[in-house]
Amino acid sequence: MSERLAISRRSLLAAIGVGGALLAVPGCRSAADESTKSSGTAKKGGTLKIAQSADIAPATLFGQNNPNFTLARTVFNTLTQYDHKTLEPKPSLAESWTQTEDGKSITLKLRKGVTFHSGRAFTSADVRFALENLTKDTTASQLKHVALAISKITEVDEHTITLDLAHPVSNLFDLFEILLIVDKESIGELLKGTKIIGTGPFKVASYTPGTGYELKRNDAYWKKGAPLLDAVEVSVVGQSAAMVSSLRSGGTHLLVDVAPLDAASIKSDDQFEVTVSDAHDSGFYIASNVKVKPLDDKRVRQAVAWAIDRDRVLSQVLGGIGTVTSLPWATSSPAYDKTKAAHYTRDLTKAKALIKAAGAGGKTVKVLYNAGLATNAKIAEIVQYDLTQIGLKAQAEPLQAADFLAKLQAGTLPGLFINGHGFGQLHPATLVKGAFPFNADKNASNFDSAKYRELADQLWQATTDAAAKEAADAVNDLLLEEQFVSDLVASSHTFTITKKVQGLSWTMYDYLDLDQTSIG
DSSP states (O other): OOOOOSSOHHHHHHHHTOOOOOOOOTTEEEHHHHTTOOOTTOOOOOEEEEEESSOOOGGGTTSOOGGGGGTHHHHOOOSEEEOTTTOOEEESSEEEEEEOTTSSEEEEEEOSSOBOTTSOBOOHHHHHHHHHHHTSTTOOOTTHHHHHTEEEEEEEETTEEEEEESSOOTTHHHHHHHOOOOOGGGHHHHHHTSOOOOSSSEEEEEEETTTEEEEEEOTTOSSTTOOOOSEEEEEEOOOHHHHHHHHHHTSOSEEESOOHHHHHTTTTOTTEEEEEOTTOOEEEEEEEOTTSTTTTSHHHHHHHHHHOOHHHIIIIISTTOSEEOSSSOOTTSTTOOHHHHTSOOOOHHHHHHHHHHTTOTTOEEEEEEETTOHHHHHHHHHHHHHHHTTTOEEEEEEEOHHHHHHHHHHTOOOSEEEEEEOOOSSOHHHHHHHSTTTOSSSOTTOOOOHHHHHHHHHHHHOOSHHHHHHHHHHHHHHHHHHOSEEEEEEEOOEEEEETTEESOEEOTTOOEEOTTOEEO
């Protein structure tokens, strides 16, 4: 089996000089060790009860959407799954693969004996469907650009498929990691949430929109001995404090992304643990609509970057989970650069000088955020205060979730906006070609730059380590200079659990992997 990438992930890590350092967070469990905890003698049976703050959105399963973390890998499988320590792709529904030396063709050998929950056999036709579905205008995915680069799909036989590419792509396995293999016969019902069928360890037994859903063990699952659990119940609990109360009372066993300060309240209780994901793909940022004055002047955007107290955001809002940064990358990314990540610190003198040079003193800027996210609301308070210290009239303005997201996607947020992003943990091309805040082709800031598009394509299509490093360095320099997005903290998703839960795992996109999870 060849696991050759268009760019060798491991050699690129070495070339750029990045280690695999993980965040050290007092009172939190190390994800690197715990996510692989052996459950060979684990108790079988039982129902795992999970609480999350927002309902799943089946129509968004083709890209990363946080509320789907509990659904994506429990009901579905992907072609490959990254090893957390080496970042090398490992077999899942694809047992092996061979890739041509020019990186323009890959042949996948698919696993035999796999069936969908409906009983239908999984074949290469299902992979074709999943890939072609991703290219539709109606399908949203951060990896759509990779699917669109596939020029030809050949079903060699029922369990062999060849993909020919228009050009080499460095993040092909990022696509394979996120591409859920869905049942093509019920795709319409999947989008409506009325029938959700995959090949994964659990079947959807029931789903009540806005309330939650129930999963039952898939006795025909292709992994022998898995899953250990009989069932999983997922409840939607809107308030973070209520989630913690449910955990304390024994009503739930696992909380997904509880507010950091609420999670901190149980760190000292030896019955519970806050597990920090080693994917480190949760970045918090403030961005600018560059069509709105005075944010059309990059000196003002740079002043904002110098003004924000990142350390305060980290400690007072995120409970110390993460590291302050000026770049969007996790330490696992080949584009991570420790020196450049420390470029912007709080320096009010520099910020004031830039505001004066831009003639922006006394100008009004809106600071918009999703009112339904307590974390972003607290960041907005800090940002508003810090900007007033450099002579801007900052006005924090909450928007309802639907309104905020609609304006974010349309690029019509009228000022600065606070949000979170992912896709900083794997290949950097996925972020600059797909993550909406940074997409070089179209982004929420309306930042339009031929140079940025050129660099993004160079990073995406690089065929040597030297070319990839050069492109990554240039992208970092451009991001630091233009500041249409100002990253504040590189953080992580968390899983807050009772210690009865053993063998918890997740993918590098933070989708829960419950194949070997048990309740002691």
